Amino acid sequence: xxxxxxxxxxxxxxxxxxxxxxxxxxxxxxxxxxxxxxxxxxxxxxxxxxxxxxxxxxxxxxxxxxxxxxxxxxxxxxxxxxxxxxxxxxxxxxxxxxxxxxxxxxxxxxxxxxxxxxxxxxxxxxxxxxxxxxxxxxxxxxxxxxxxxxxxxxxxxxxxxxxxxxxxxxxxxxxxxxxxxxxxxxxxxxxxxxxxxxxxxxxxxxxxxxxxxxxxxxxxxxxxxxxxxxxxxxxxxxxxxxxxxxxxxxxxxxxxxxxxxxxxxxxxxxxxxxxxxxxxxxxxxxxxxxxxxxxxxxxxxxxxxxxxxxxxxxxxxxxxxxxxxxxxxxxxxxxxxxxxxxxxxxxxxxxxxxxxxxxxxxxxxxxxxxxxxxxxxxxxxxxxxxxxxxxxxxxxxxxxxxxxxxxxxxx
Ligand SMILES: Cc1ncc(COP(=O)(O)O)c(C=O)c1O
Ligand SMILES: [Zn+2]
Numbered sequence: 001x002x003x004x005x006x007x008x009x010x011x012x013x014x015x016x017x018x019x020x021x022x023x024x025x026x027x028x029x030x031x032x033x034x035x036x037x038x039x040x041x042x043x044x045x046x047x048x049x050x051x052x053x054x055x056x057x058x059x060x061x062x063x064x065x066x067x068x069x070x071x072x073x074x075x076x077x078x079x080x081x082x083x084x085x086x087x088x089x090x091x092x093x094x095x096x097x098x099x100x101x102x103x104x105x106x107x108x109x110x111x112x113x114x115x116x117x118x119x120x121x122x123x124x125x126x127x128x129x130x131x132x133x134x135x136x137x138x139x140x141x142x143x144x145x146x147x148x149x150x151x152x153x154x155x156x157x158x159x160x161x162x163x164x165x166x167x168x169x170x171x172x173x174x175x176x177x178x179x180x181x182x183x184x185x186x187x188x189x190x191x192x193x194x195x196x197x198x199x200x201x202x203x204x205x206x207x208x209x210x211x212x213x214x215x216x217x218x219x220x221x222x223x224x225x226x227x228x229x230x231x232x233x234x235x236x237x238x239x240x241x242x243x244x245x246x247x248x249x250x251x252x253x254x255x256x257x258x259x260x261x262x263x264x265x266x267x268x269x270x271x272x273x274x275x276x277x278x279x280x281x282x283x284x285x286x287x288x289x290x291x292x293x294x295x296x297x298x299x300x301x302x303x304x305x306x307x308x309x310x311x312x313x314x315x316x317x318x319x320x321x322x323x324x325x326x327x328x329x330x331x332x333x334x335x336x337x338x339x340x341x342x343x344x345x346x347x348x349x350x351x352x353x354x355x356x357x358x359x360x361x362x363x364x365x366x367x368x369x370x371x372x373x374x375x376x377x378x379x380x381x382x383x384x385x386x387x388x389x390x391x392x393x394x395x396x397x398x399x400x401x402x403x404x405x406x407x408x409x410x411x
Contacts, residue, residue: 004062007205008034010307018062020122020197022204030304031205032245033062040253044224047255054110054213060249061213062206063117069142070113072102074213078221078369084337088357092367094227095334096218098374099342104141104165105375106134106296106343107214107239114210115199116142124197126151130187131200132180132235132296133162134374139199140169151196153183158295161378179290181301200236204303211239212246218369219247219256228366230261230317231353233345233373234274235297237304240265243371244311261369264362265312265319266352268292268327268344271300274308275319283309293324293382294344296374318361320352327351331376331383341376349373 007016011029022031040059050056054074055067077097085093098107112135119127127143128151129135136152143150150171154163155178166173176183184201191198199207219226226247232240244263250256267275270292273285285305290298302308312319322330324344331347334340342350353370356362376383393399 002063003035003039003059004064005034005036007031020202022202033205033209037252042253044255054113057213057216061114062209063121065121068117068120069145073109073113075217076101078218081338087337088354090357090364090368094369095340096214096369096371097340099346099372104137107373108135108138110213111207111210112138112142112199115203115207116146118206119197119203125149126196128196128198129200130184132298133158134296137165140166140171143171144169153187155179155183159379159381161380165378180299208238208242211242215243215246216250219250224256226256226258227261227369229362229368231264231266231349232371233297233349234265234267234308235299237302237308241304241307241311244315260315263312263315263317264356265308266349267321268294268297268348269321269323271298272321273300274302274305275321277309278312278319294327294348296343296345297348320355322348322351322355328382328386332386342372343374343376343379344382345374346372
């Protein structure tokens with residue numbers, strides 16, 4: 001079913017077999033799956049006939065057998081947001097809403113569905129990851145469903161909801177004293193020594209491909225056309241370059257035509273190595289020490305930073321870094337105008353969009369898609385002091401009447 005032919009170095013184009021390897025032994029570049037695009041005969045009608053999950057694009061995903069998990073993952077809503085658009089003074093705005101991805105409420109259910117399937121194909125018996133929270137939730141859930149052993153590594157300061165979202169699936173959880181970059185370094189050593197399947201380290205080449213499905217769906221849900229502008233959060237740098245790669249592949253196999261959208265990188269000002277590099281004209285980000293409420297995207301040394309910068313530049317996009325206060329304001333604005341509750345990663349992306357519109361980088365009369373990648377119920381802390389509080393009344397009707405009479409706005 002898949003047109004996978006092997007792995008290829010992103011930089012020097014050397015080819016390798018499709019094993020659990022992720023760096024080129026010639027030039028240390030990242031490896032990515034290669035496909036025989038000429039062998040793919042996928043039509044819009046065929047895609048539309050398939051179940052509404054991320055596997056509707058399985059020819060462009062790096063597994064060789066049948067999908068094993070993720071049968072309800074992906075195909076999340078693309079929500080046209082007219083009330084929010086009016087507030088921002090733009091004409092055509094959409095949220096790609098992965099805050100309701102199944103089963104763990106973030107975009108990570110896409111990448112994990114692919115990585116977990118490939119991990120089983122490659123014979124791994126332990127599924128693991130280095131995570132800022134959402135990835136651990138997803139790895140734990142998919143491992144539970146597959147019935148395979150699971151060990152997740154996280155920084156020891158995560159939000160309660162993120163911890164709960166892993167613990168409920170009963171994996172082994174290792175909370176490491178340090179930030180994500182420390183956790184990632186440790187996991188690289190563990191993967192090398194113990195041969196566990198780390199979805200975002202030794203299985204990274206496969207894992208990252210799952211992120212393309214978000215781009216595929218956006219095009220399909222827009223009626224088989226590209227938007228003009230696409231705004232993505234950036235942490236480790238998995239999502240943004242794969243959105244672009246997926247959008248290119250769709251054109252390559254004839255599912256869409258026209259110009260790629262301009263793609264923009266959104267980061268929190270307290271952890272913006274990629275945005276800084278874009279502004280400074282660097283090809284590689286300089287690592288930073290994260291300090292932001294947006295913990296899910298607090299990665300100071302992004303694994304795929306180079307590819308993010310390359311992709312943003314190739315599409316004529318830009319970067320935007322936003323303050324923690326701007327992130328919370330954007331979470332509130334999205335909730336109050338569109339009924340969508342996102343976590344700080346989504347707040348970052350929307351705040352960055354607002355900034356790009358205000359600066360005139362994004363034109364007000366062109367279509368804009370904003371990627372919302374995680375759910376606000378997991379990070380209640382960040383909005384706790386900004387919430388409407390309940391009016392407390394007894395059961396007596398006259399007490400309600402007294403309260404109602406004191407108000408003018410509720411008819
Ligand atoms: C909610 C959410 N959004 C976005 C990201 C961005 O990740 P990346 O740039 O590695 O694709 C992450 C995780 O790291 C996340 O948890
Ligand atoms: Zn190479």
